[in-house]
Amino acid sequence: MISSPVVPVFAVRAWPGLIEAYRPYLPVTPETPVITLHEGNTPLIPVPTIAAEMGRGVQVFVKYDGLNPTGSFKDRGMTLAVTKAKEAGAQAVICASTGNTSAAAAAYARRGGLKAYVIIPDGYVAMGKLAQALLYGAEVIAIQGNFDQALEIVRDLSEMYPVTLVNSVNPYRLEGQKTAAFEVVDALGNAPDWLCIPVGNAGNITAYWMGFCQYHQEGRCDRLPRMMGFQAAGASPLVQGHVVSHPETVATAIRIGNPANWERAIAVQHASQGSFSAVTDAEILRAYQKLASQEGIFCEPASAASVAGLLKCKDQVPEAATVVCVLTGNGLKDPDTAIQQGSDHFHPGVPANLEKIAEIMQLP
Numbered sequence: 001m002i003s004s005p006v007v008p009v010f011a012v013r014a015w016p017g018l019i020e021a022y023r024p025y026l027p028v029t030p031e032t033p034v035i036t037l038h039e040g041n042t043p044l045i046p047v048p049t050i051a052a053e054m055g056r057g058v059q060v061f062v063k064y065d066g067l068n069p070t071g072s073f074k075d076r077g078m079t080l081a082v083t084k085a086k087e088a089g090a091q092a093v094i095c096a097s098t099g100n101t102s103a104a105a106a107a108y109a110r111r112g113g114l115k116a117y118v119i120i121p122d123g124y125v126a127m128g129k130l131a132q133a134l135l136y137g138a139e140v141i142a143i144q145g146n147f148d149q150a151l152e153i154v155r156d157l158s159e160m161y162p163v164t165l166v167n168s169v170n171p172y173r174l175e176g177q178k179t180a181a182f183e184v185v186d187a188l189g190n191a192p193d194w195l196c197i198p199v200g201n202a203g204n205i206t207a208y209w210m211g212f213c214q215y216h217q218e219g220r221c222d223r224l225p226r227m228m229g230f231q232a233a234g235a236s237p238l239v240q241g242h243v244v245s246h247p248e249t250v251a252t253a254i255r256i257g258n259p260a261n262w263e264r265a266i267a268v269q270h271a272s273q274g275s276f277s278a279v280t281d282a283e284i285l286r287a288y289q290k291l292a293s294q295e296g297i298f299c300e301p302a303s304a305a306s307v308a309g310l311l312k313c314k315d316q317v318p319e320a321a322t323v324v325c326v327l328t329g330n331g332l333k334d335p336d337t338a339i340q341q342g343s344d345h346f347h348p349g350v351p352a353n354l355e356k357i358a359e360i361m362q363l364p
């Protein structure tokens with residue numbers, strides 16, 4: 001009897017990363033040297049307790065982009081930005097970052113054999129993000145200034161020296177990030193009625209809109225969502241209509257006072273009949289805790305701005321609407337905030353004694 005050869009099914013079925021998955025929609029050729037960590041294909045998860053709070057038959061899902069290889073949606077843009085930098089012969093990339101861009105830039109640059117330089121605001125980057133950039137092997141320069149100042153510096157450096165800028169002003173970042181909208185439509189079978197999203201530099205909201213519009217033109221969906229952008233109240237230039245020179249919020253990923261994609265964001269708002277609104281740190285932290293303790297979903301504080309915003313705008317949501325909230329980053333990025341917020345449930349220093357423990361557990 002001849003035994004049949006072992007077919008490695010996993011190898012042919014594995015998700016190939018978003019450049020391969022959406023190749024016809026992206027600016028790549030067969031010669032492009034694709035640098036991928038098999039990012040994308042993140043789950044769209046129903047959040048029933050939040051939907052119940054909304055009422056009126058509203059369906060709510062979260063697009064959990066914290067499950068990308070470096071733990072945030074930034075990987076979607078970075079796979080393409082670093083791929084195109086490599087294709088153009090670059091040997092180094094640079095970015096300013098509130099943390100996640102630096103983690104993604106570092107990972108993809110190193111995977112592609114490029115050097116990575118990242119400039120961050122000293123003291124305002126969550127611990128997990130800093131840890132990542134360092135271990136991936138980026139040169140991390142923490143400046144005594146905020147993100148907006150860091151971005152100005154890297155823009156100048158990339159003009160003066162042979163380093164490719166990979167902030168979201170790099171058009172390939174948005175091209176890669178638009179694939180998240182494709183995945184939402186692929187999962188729902190259509191575009192949602194509302195897309196709620198945290199907004200910092202406004203690259204992601206711009207990219208999602210590009211993705212929805214492209215799929216709409218291709219006939220992959222027959223409607224377009226209203227794009228609902230949410231900023232932290234202490235860093236809400238798009239809501240206030242002017243630059244915020246000292247942005248402050250617990251949601252450090254969106255602690256931005258002068259968004260790099262300002263004009264594009266306004267264009268998206270008009271084209272989609274969307275809006276920009278502010279949510280306070282208290283509202284952000286409430287949604288953050290709710291997602292974790294009621295839905296089992298651990299995102300970072302900035303990500304929870306989308307859910308905080310939805311709950312705040314509850315009465316404006318049409319009956320039986322389908323809403324997608326984007327969860328941009330993984331909760332493990334910012335363990336300090338998680339431990340602070342969860343401290344009510346922490347009982348340190350308890351003697352190793354059954355009665356004492358049972359007492360704390362308040363067992364009946």
Ligand SMILES: *Cc1c(COP(=O)(O)O)cnc(C)c1O
Pocket residue numbers: 072073074100101168198199200201202203204205253254300302303328329330
């Ligand atoms: C970068 C980032 C944002 C903001 O995205 P923009 O494209 O700058 O608007 C929101 N949340 C997280 C976790 C991020 O890393």
